[in-house]
Amino acid sequence: MRTVISVLFALFLISLPLTAIAAEGPMKLPAGSNSGADMHNKAGIKDWNAGNIEGALKHFQEASAEDSTIAET
Incomplete structure (x- = not known):
């Protein structure tokens, strides 16, 4: 049981940065x-x-096809 809880906690910690990325929308061009x-x-x-x-x-x-210098990498 302790192993299962440890694995779930580790997965939770790994997934935290994904929520920050998901909230980011498209960007305006310079x-x-x-x-x-x-x-x-x-x-x-x-x-x-x-x-x-x-x-x-x-x-x-x-x-991006119009201006290849604007693509985010």
């Missing part, structure tokens, strides 16, 4: 970014906030 990339990024953020994750991903991919 000022002076490519206008096409900025348009797609704003549309992606709008889709993300509306819960349309697939649509947001498509827009973020288009933004």
